[in-house]
Amino acid sequence: MATWSKPSLIAAVIFLLVSLLSSASVANGGRSGGRRLVxxxxxxxxxxxxxxxxxxxxxxxxxxxxxxxAATKPTALSAAVSNPGFFFGRMVVFNDPVTEGRALPPSLEETVVRAQGLYLYDGKVVFDAWFAFTVVFNSTAHQGTLNLMGADPNTEMRDISVVGGTGDFFMSRGVATLRTDAFEGFTYFRLQMDIKLYECYV
Amino acid sequence: MATWSKPSLIAAVIFLLVSLLSSASVANGGRSGGRRLVxxxxxxxxxxxxxxxxxxxxxxxxxxxxxxxAATKPTALSAAVSNPGFFFGRMVVFNDPVTEGRALPPSLEETVVRAQGLYLYDGKVVFDAWFAFTVVFNSTAHQGTLNLMGADPNTEMRDISVVGGTGDFFMSRGVATLRTDAFEGFTYFRLQMDIKLYECYV
Amino acid sequence: MATWSKPSLIAAVIFLLVSLLSSASVANGGRSGGRRLVxxxxxxxxxxxxxxxxxxxxxxxxxxxxxxxAATKPTALSAAVSNPGFFFGRMVVFNDPVTEGRALPPSLEETVVRAQGLYLYDGKVVFDAWFAFTVVFNSTAHQGTLNLMGADPNTEMRDISVVGGTGDFFMSRGVATLRTDAFEGFTYFRLQMDIKLYECYV
Structure with a gap:
């Protein structure tokens, strides 16, 4: 009858430990047909x-x-501090079309991916902003939402948090890197969002 | 002296792996009296x-x-676009009683579970809203908070994210399914919230 | 040739299970140089x-x-309900210096750690508030952000959620305990924030 030598057994246990602990992606299995965390x-x-x-x-x-x-009137502080100012204290409510390419979509109203929420201007003498919003997917590719929040300072690239998700993005978390891709004064801007999820439930 | 055959050992290792990886609920144990993640x-x-x-x-x-x-005046856009409109850009601040049953509580002020935060109207030609708020539990059953955020479109059921919690809901995450249970114009609404936590620390 | 007795093997497997499951801190290893979840x-x-x-x-x-x-004018409700009132419905936008000590920093503008976001007053007859903001670290010690959200009632200590982070605080989660350390009417307050992260990626 074959027996295992002590060194072999130790090697097997070490292999088991290493395979459990050292993989960068940990998949906690679910029931058949159930969700798995990646x-x-x-x-x-x-x-x-x-x-x-x-x-x-x-x-x-x-x-x-x-x-x-713009949901708010200019604040007393923004009027006192700067001309024309960076609108310190202004809250903007938005329901923006979101696209995979740079071009404006044919219909702004019927775009199937949208970003809904608010941003604030919070810089007195330089540009500074803050975002909290939901990306709502209602396309053939995705049904669900991602919820994001974070500071939007005047730098080339800035990271905000993906703090949760629903539907196809159930319980997702991650980071979104923002870059202003184009802007025309305070009337139009196009924001490139590189959304990277590090916790996915599939 | 009893020895293990190679097939038995492999079976044992496979059983160990399967039992570790395939359960849908993974409980990472804590110290005695400490918190466990479920x-x-x-x-x-x-x-x-x-x-x-x-x-x-x-x-x-x-x-x-x-x-x-309503914390904001009607926006220029909401005035220009629609009559009577869906109040695009309106922010409402609330501190609402939350109950287990449908009936209004006897005292609106002293209800021990409350929802505090804001919602925005962000639809131009249809109803659309967005929520960010905290459910504060101060009852005999629960002490703590849950923090929620998400889009609230004009559909029967909609999911928002539970992005964190404190106290009895320490570090919780999940999804809340909202359904408008009753409403009277823009003056009263009752929202059914099915809160489902998928990460609990007990 | 050395062989393992059945009891020894069972003991080894139990030890393995216990060591995997019972430690309060679970480190899921990453690749060399990669991130690890603690x-x-x-x-x-x-x-x-x-x-x-x-x-x-x-x-x-x-x-x-x-x-x-203050980004909003006094609401009709706050004017009707109380004198001088708790400003029900007021939204304040802030970009506040954050320090390690209690003293005001020499330059309010150039402080390298800042808190940016909003708070709401949502109490009619008592003080009650609600926060959503980002702590932005731009110091030699830390580069990155933490995103926080939660209710701020009129109690000595109150907990809000750390719902995400970026940079040095990539994917962090936790709880922040707030305590009002000093205040002068509604013009100045100093908030002590004990930020405790329970999920860190290092």
Missing amino acids: RSYDEPCKEMRLYLHDILYDYSNSTSNSTSA | RSYDEPCKEMRLYLHDILYDYSNSTSNSTSA | RSYDEPCKEMRLYLHDILYDYSNSTSNSTSA
């Missing part, structure tokens, strides 16, 4: 590049083209 | 059905009954 | 005490000293 710390388990188009209504715009509106 | 991807580790009652102050209401207030 | 439920994997200084512009302040501004 974690990966070095490479995203899901990655998307999307463009957000924000068209602020500023009275002269066409209402049908506008996708966002 | 994850479950297919069934919530904690589930609650709660009703949120939002009574908007609209000048004719009784102040003592009101639980929320 | 979870700890009983003690934070990272802890910081920070002070947030909020100086509200109230028309008589110096603009250069102000770090926050």
Whole structure:
């Protein structure tokens, strides 16, 4: 009858430990047909590049083209501190089309991926902003939402957090790297969002 | 002296691997008396059905009954685009009683579970909203908070994210399914919230 | 040739299971040079005490000293319900210096750690508030952000959630315990924030 030598057994146990602990992606199995958690710390388990188009209504715009509106009047501080200022304290509410390419979609209203939420301007003497919003997917590729939040300073690249998700993005977490891809004053900007999920439930 | 055959040993190792990896709920043990993480991807580790009652102050209401207030004036866009409109850009701040049953609680002020935060209206030609709020539990059953965030479109059921928690809900995450259970214009609505936590620390 | 007795083997397997499951901190290993998740439920994997200084512009302040501004006008409800009131419905946008000690920093503008976001007042007859903000670290010690959200009731200590992070705080989660360390009416407050992270990626 074959027996295992002590060194072989130790090697087997070490192999078992190493295989359990050292893989960068840990898949905690679910029941057949159930959800599995895929974690990966070095490479995203899901990655998307999307463009957000924000068209602020500023009275002269066409209402049908506008996708966002200043919800607050200029604050006393922003009026006192700067001219023309960086709108310290302004809150903008948006419902923006989100696309895979850079071009504006044919219909701003019927775009199947949208970003909904708010941003604030919070810089007194330089540009500074803050975001909290939901990307709503209602396309053939994806059904669900991702919830994001974070600071948006005046730097080339800035990271915000993906703090949760629903539907196809159930319980997702990650980071989104923002880059201003184009802008026209405070009336239009196109934001490149590189969404990288490091926790996916598939 | 009993020895293990190679096939038996392999079977034991496979059993060990399977038992470690294939259970849907993974409990990472803590020290005696310490916290344990319970994850479950297919069934919530904690589930609650709660009703949120939002009574908007609209000048004719009784102040003592009101639980929320429009914090912003109508935006130029909402005035230009629609009549009477969906209040694009309106932010409402609320501190709403939350109950286990559908009935309004006897005292709106002293309800021990409350939802505090904001919602935005962000639809131009259809109803659309967005939520960010905290459910504060101060009851005999629960002490702690859950933090939620997500889009609230005009559909029967919609999911938002539970992005964190404190106290009895320390580090919790999950999904809350919202359903409008009743409403009277923009003055009152009752929101059914099915809160499902998939990460619990017990 | 040495062979393992059945009891020894069972003991080894039990030891293996126990060592895998019962440690309070579970380190899921990454590739060499890659990120590792450190979870700890009983003690934070990272802890910081920070002070947030909020100086509200109230028309008589110096603009250069102000770090926050009321973004909304008094709501009809707050005017109707109370005198002088708890500002139900007021939203304040802030970009506050954050320090390790209690003293105000020499330059309010150039402090390398900042808190950016919003707070709401949501109490009708008592003080009640709600926070959503980002702590932005731009110091030699830390580069990155932490995103926080939660209710801020009128109690000595209150917990809010750390719902995500970026940079040095990549994917972090935890709890921040807030304590009002000092205040002067509604014009200045200093908030002690004990930030405790229970999920760190190092």
